[in-house]
Amino acid sequence: LIHTWDLATATGQAVQLDEPIVVEAIAGMEPITDMLVASGHYGVPVAVVADADSTSRLIPFTGREPTWTPSH
Numbered sequence: 001l002i003h004t005w006d007l008a009t010a011t012g013q014a015v016q017l018d019e020p021i022v023v024e025a026i027a028g029m030e031p032i033t034d035m036l037v038a039s040g041h042y043g044v045p046v047a048v049v050a051d052a053d054s055t056s057r058l059i060p061f062t063g064r065e066p067t068w069t070p071s072h
Contacts, residue, residue, distance in 0.1 A: 022054040
């Protein structure tokens with residue numbers, strides 16, 4: 001799910017993630033935030049606005065900047 005966003009963003013494509021899957025991913029990952037960050041596979045969650053949609057919550061949760069653009 002996260003790599004779908006990574007690949008689409010890196011190649012300049014629009015990203016449309018499946019809402020129910022994103023919601024489920026967030027629910028499963030939030031309780032283990034410290035473990036995910038400690039693993040080195042995820043960065044420290046980036047703060048988002050309170051009314052952000054689920055994809056706009058998920059991507060920053062993994063430490064990624066949602067406005068990231070690839071350098072060429």
